[in-house]
Amino acid sequence: MNEVLLRARGRHGGPASLDEYRAAGGYAALPRALKEMKPEEMIAVVKDSGLRGRGGAGFPSGLKWSFVPSGDQWDGGPKYLMCNADEMEPGTFKDRVLIETNPHALIEGMILAGYGMGMTEGFIFIRREYFRQADGLEHAIQEARGAKLLGERIAGSGYSFDIHIHRSGGRYICGEETALLNAFEGKRATPRAKPPFPATRGLWARPTTVHNVETLACVPGIVEHGAQWFKGLAANPEGAGTKLYGGSGAVEDPKCVERPIGTTLRALLDEMGGVRGGKKLLGVIPGGASTAFLTPEHLDVPMDFTPLEKAGSRLGTGTFIAFSEDDCPVKGTLNLQRFFARESCGFCTPCRDGLPFGVWLLEQLESGQGTREHLDWIEDLYRDIGPNSFCAHAAGAAEPIKGLFRHFRPILEEHVSASGCPFAEKAEAVHA
Ligand SMILES: Cc1cc2nc3c(=O)[nH]c(=O)nc-3n(C[C@H](O)[C@H](O)[C@H](O)COP(=O)(O)O)c2cc1C
Ligand code: SF4
Incomplete structure (x- = not known):
């Protein structure tokens, strides 16, 4: 192109x-x-x-x-x-x-x-x-x-x-x-x-x-x-122009490429050498940190505004973060929530106090202290935080959490039943 x-x-x-x-x-x-x-x-x-x-x-x-x-x-x-x-x-x-x-x-x-x-x-x-x-x-x-x-x-x-x-x-x-x-x-x-x-x-x-x-x-x-x-220039009839797409996380060759808007995630992933280490794809956050997770079933969705909204996420900035079967999506989301909590401007209470509470709850899950009640609290907190905050920062922070509950609930529940992160051993093996 x-x-x-x-x-x-x-x-x-x-x-x-x-x-x-x-x-x-x-x-x-x-x-x-x-x-x-x-x-x-x-x-x-x-x-x-x-x-x-x-x-x-x-x-x-x-x-x-x-x-x-x-x-x-x-x-x-x-x-x-x-x-x-x-x-x-x-x-x-x-x-x-x-x-x-x-x-x-x-x-x-x-x-x-x-x-x-x-x-x-x-x-x-x-x-x-x-x-x-x-x-x-x-x-x-x-x-x-x-x-x-x-x-x-x-x-x-x-x-x-x-x-x-x-x-x-x-x-x-x-x-x-x-x-x-x-x-x-x-x-x-x-x-x-x-x-x-x-x-x-x-x-x-x-x-x-x-x-x-x-x-x-x-x-x-x-x-x-x-x-x-x-x-x-667009790859799908309802789109317009090209797009700078970025890929990072568990991809072999993380980079930024310019492609017709509406190029699929599958094509972008292939171009970046696929999932790191030949592993299976667990999911992606498609457009920067404030968009909801997608899964391998969405690989053929055009990476454009409307198709991604129909798939339950957003194009956002068009730069995806990939998670392999070895990467814990709860831990990845916790990492992003630490960022969002730290970057709250402090002007309104739901965001200033709610985001750190969300971090604490996710930390309970990761450290093996999580309960079913914590899962409910996380879901409730992030459902309410966006509509009750002053700007789109808190609503953006809630997006990956929403995707986490929609697509990876069994993994969340496993954090409770196994009293800790079921990916911890895999992560140790990767970093050994
Ligand atoms: C917390 C937060 C951070 C943002 N950061 C950026 C940014 O770094 N760059 C950017 O272009 N838009 C950012 N935006 C979106 C801008 O508010 C605005 O919508 C955008 O700059 C408009 O440009 P566009 O019409 O060309 O998309 C951010 C929005 C929020 C809520
Ligand atoms: S929602 Fe926006 S205005 Fe309110 S504290 Fe967060 S960053 Fe500030």
């Missing part, structure tokens, strides 16, 4: 330079688009393309752009584009790969998105630990400025736009779009009440659009080749 998002690569394994991106067709459509397309045409083509946000929720991107005030609805003041490169979800590393490989795709996508929504300034909010990646992006931004692709009157058009990098203070909640805006403004990173939505009242109370790295990098291809071309 021809790669779109990763179409340019640096010669020595580093990020593609401006020349390398241009040689792969990058920035080709930009001058024409800025001179000949009206902003509303840009929004229309993104709407028609069927692009859905790659940050986890899958919200239709063109629709999101249309919420930003324009024409008579706009007071003429600043509007901002915010690229969310916070990427702290366990198991997720696709935005890092994109930035490390093809940073100009993101920059070009931001210029076009900024033009479509009438914005003159964009920011990239990048995960604290992505030091090298932030430096690579800074270099790419300088290259683009030097070539008059950023700054005043881009590529000879009447449009001006610039991009600045902001390094995150380093918490998972900073990836939630309104907590991100608070963090950016120097406030405590807690989510804001919605409405008002960032589209009308975002950064410094001005209209703002927050987009994931991968979403923005899809835009140049759509503008260059059109909505139908983008739809035609």
Whole structure:
């Protein structure tokens, strides 16, 4: 398959330079688009393309752009584009790969998105630990400025736009779009009440659009080749575009690949060398830590938004974590719950106090102290925690637990009947 998002690569394994991106067709459509397309045409083509946000929720991107005030609805003041490169979800590393490989795709996508929504300034909010990646992006931004692709009157058009990098203070909640805006403004990173939505009242109370790295990098291809071309890239009829899929955990060759959206888990697993050590697959968490477990019976489900929802999970970030027959899904989930509990921003009680209690309950099971009552408590706790919390953090934390109870109840019960983890011996053998 021809790669779109990763179409340019640096010669020595580093990020593609401006020349390398241009040689792969990058920035080709930009001058024409800025001179000949009206902003509303840009929004229309993104709407028609069927692009859905790659940050986890899958919200239709063109629709999101249309919420930003324009024409008579706009007071003429600043509007901002915010690229969310916070990427702290366990198991997720696709935005890092994109930035490390093809940073100009993101920059070009931001210029076009900024033009479509009438914005003159964009920011990239990048995960604290992505030091090298932030430096690579800074270099790419300088290259683009030097070539008059950023700054005043881009590529000879009447449009001006610039991009600045902001390094995150380093918490998972900073990836939630309104907590991100608070963090950016120097406030405590807690989510804001919605409405008002960032589209009308975002950064410094001005209209703002927050987009994931991968979403923005899809835009140049759509503008260059059109909505139908983008739809035609998908592996399933209801999807649109390509997707950066990642695989980690019990796979032979963990990596990130760009494939048509809707590629099956079976095909992705095969490409990553199958399950480590030739073992059987027990299950996967398909899209980062806050999605529900799937099992081998779902191997042929297209990895796309709607099919995965029908299968009882979510595409999330599209980066799966595989569990082999030797890996305890309870222990794996406990590990994720420790992360979610630690990363609670503390603003609301069900999440702040409930997530640590969930960790304690799972620890009882793993350490052989678990009872049937504990199983009931876990199920009740995680059923109630999401709907009673302020943002999607707690609901996300509940997802793997829901999958655990749906697909691996016998394993949970075995933790009680065997007074401990039935996988412990296997794990010892693996690590011996
Ligand atoms: C706790 C939490 C963490 C999040 N972290 C990220 C993140 O690191 N990157 C991201 O793009 N979206 C993240 N999101 C989703 C964002 O709030 C938002 O939906 C997304 O950036 C919108 O971009 P999109 O429309 O391009 O998908 C997170 C959401 C929650 C609740
Ligand atoms: S759900 Fe958790 S992360 Fe979200 S606001 Fe409440 S305490 Fe903070």
